Amino acid sequence: MSSSEPQxxxxxxxxxxxxxxRAVAFERVESAARKVFKDFGFKELRTPYLEEKDLFxxxxxxxxxxxxxxxxxxxxxSDELVALRPEGTAGVVRAYLENNCHKTESLSKFFYVGPxxxxxxxxxxxxxxxxxxxxxxxxxxxxxxxxxxxxxxAVFLETIGLKAGDYRVKxxxxxxxxxxxxxxxxxxxxxxxxxxxxxxxxHVRLEHNVLRVLDCKQERCRQLVRAxxxxxxADHLSDDSKRHxxxxxxxxxxxxxxxEEDPFMIRGLDYYTKTVFEFTHAKLGSQDALAAGxxxxxxxxxxxxxxxxxxxxAAGLERLLIALQAQAPEAAENGYEDTCFVIARGEExxxxxxxxxxxxxxxxxxxxxxxxxxxxFKSLFNQANKVRARWAIVLGEDELKTRTVKIKDLxxxxxxxxxxxxxxxxxxxxxxxxxx
Ligand code: HAM
Numbered sequence: 043m044s045s046s047e048p049q050x051x052x053x054x055x056x057x058x059x060x061x062x063x064r065a066v067a068f069e070r071v072e073s074a075a076r077k078v079f080k081d082f083g084f085k086e087l088r089t090p091y092l093e094e095k096d097l098f099x100x101x102x103x104x105x106x107x108x109x110x111x112x113x114x115x116x117x118x119x120s121d122e123l124v125a126l127r128p129e130g131t132a133g134v135v136r137a138y139l140e141n142n143c144h145k146t147e148s149l150s151k152f153f154y155v156g157p158x159x160x161x162x163x164x165x166x167x168x169x170x171x172x173x174x175x176x177x178x179x180x181x182x183x184x185x186x187x188x189x190x191x192x193x194x195x196a197v198f199l200e201t202i203g204l205k206a207g208d209y210r211v212k213x214x215x216x217x218x219x220x221x222x223x224x225x226x227x228x229x230x231x232x233x234x235x236x237x238x239x240x241x242x243x244x245h246v247r248l249e250h251n252v253l254r255v256l257d258c259k260q261e262r263c264r265q266l267v268r269a270x271x272x273x274x275x276a277d278h279l280s281d282d283s284k285r286h287x288x289x290x291x292x293x294x295x296x297x298x299x300x301x302e303e304d305p306f307m308i309r310g311l312d313y314y315t316k317t318v319f320e321f322t323h324a325k326l327g328s329q330d331a332l333a334a335g336x337x338x339x340x341x342x343x344x345x346x347x348x349x350x351x352x353x354x355x356a357a358g359l360e361r362l363l364i365a366l367q368a369q370a371p372e373a374a375e376n377g378y379e380d381t382c383f384v385i386a387r388g389e390e391x392x393x394x395x396x397x398x399x400x401x402x403x404x405x406x407x408x409x410x411x412x413x414x415x416x417x418x419f420k421s422l423f424n425q426a427n428k429v430r431a432r433w434a435i436v437l438g439e440d441e442l443k444t445r446t447v448k449i450k451d452l453x454x455x456x457x458x459x460x461x462x463x464x465x466x467x468x469x470x471x472x473x474x475x476x477x478x
Contacts, residue, residue, distance in 0.1 A: 056170030103312025
């Protein structure tokens with residue numbers, strides 16, 4: 043701990059202060075997400091971070107790891123059992139019903155950006171407070187909606203600098219709960235006969251949710267699953283589920299989203315029906331999912347609404363930044379900002395520069411300045427570079443006498459003089475006054 047840290051108070055494990063370049067990177071990815079999601083017709087929905095605990099137990103499934111082991115839950119001072127949201131879908135469904143969207147619109151398209159909380163063991167790409175960027179469509183039965191959702195994610199990734207080929211899109215069809223029930227019985231019987239060969243975690247899965255054995259990462263369990271005498275889940279699905287899935291595949295082909303089938307992908311939340319998908323990136327290590335989602339046709343009904351087709355995804359912002367750093371460091375790099383750094387020395391120039399600063403801001407430009415009178419030009423230029431201001435506007439004693447300023451393009455190392463009066467107009471299309 044450095045001596046400047048307040049003694050005894052540090053941030054909690056698995057949480058992060060986001061500042062400097064990292065805050066800029068967060069903002070860049072978030073605003074790209076907002077732009078792409080809006081282009082696809084999604085509207086922002088901000089749900090509370092704190093909800094009744096029961097919302098998540100019922101939506102995600104009370105036997106899931108997220109609910110059993112990872113949720114931050116507590117009784118508040120009026121003894122209400124609440125939880126910090128571990129994901130966004132449950133809150134969106136609650137808000138959709140509570141705000142009567144099911145009665146006022148036949149299709150609701152929402153996006154969200156914000157922190158989620160899971161008490162997992164922190165490691166690379168796994169935090170206790172992390173950030174998701176997600177979309178949800180409710181009132182969407184068509185397989186084209188699944189494809190549109192996946193396509194939206196692919197377009198967003200491309201916008202931030204992750205190209206197809208940098209990541210894999212894995213797809214599976216897990217059908218409806220009643221279709222899985224039949225498979226669960228035969229698969230469970232097969233695994234029980236091979237119980238001794240399963241890992242410890244899978245012994246627990248065998249008791250509570252046998253299908254989770256399908257995506258166990260342990261090699262022994264994987265071999266057992268692949269050699270399964272119980273056949274595949276796909277063999278137990280209805281014609282309707284199969285047709286839906288084939289239509290999703292065709293629609294993805296039509297918009298050029300490369301995808302592969304992963305018949306063992308099952309996902310860790312109980313609400314999924316039919317389509318599930320994951321976007322994975324090799325540079326993420328063991329936590330390799332950049333984003334994931336699927337269809338959840340039963341969730342609105344579970345909370346008392348009408349049967350409603352729904353599909354969505356959530357991407358992990360911190361994981362996107364790891365992938366970007368590994369993949370396209372130049373895209374992750376922070377470039378010059380369109381900011382004017384006003385540089386002045388001496389009392390009179392400083393006062394004039396301060397008035398100029400206000401004029402520039404009033405004209406809608408980003409303008410900053412060190413207001414202390416005793417800074418050297420060298421240290422002021424260093425500051426301008428540090429904040430990555432594209433433009434330095436210099437106002438010294440000489441400039442004041444001739445009522446001019448020097449403008450330096452710090453990115454391309456060019457310099458020109460301009461009249462101080464009416465500078466707002468020059469600065470507004472400043473790029474045209476410099477090459478590059
Ligand atoms: P999820 O797979 O639990 O799905 O999380 C989605 C993404 O959030 C993951 O792929 C990962 O990038 C990120 N993520 C999850 N946990 C952590 C963590 N502890 N630290 C850092 N990143 C993490 C859901 O949350 C569903 N609600 C997705 C969805 C939306 N399905 C339908 N609509």
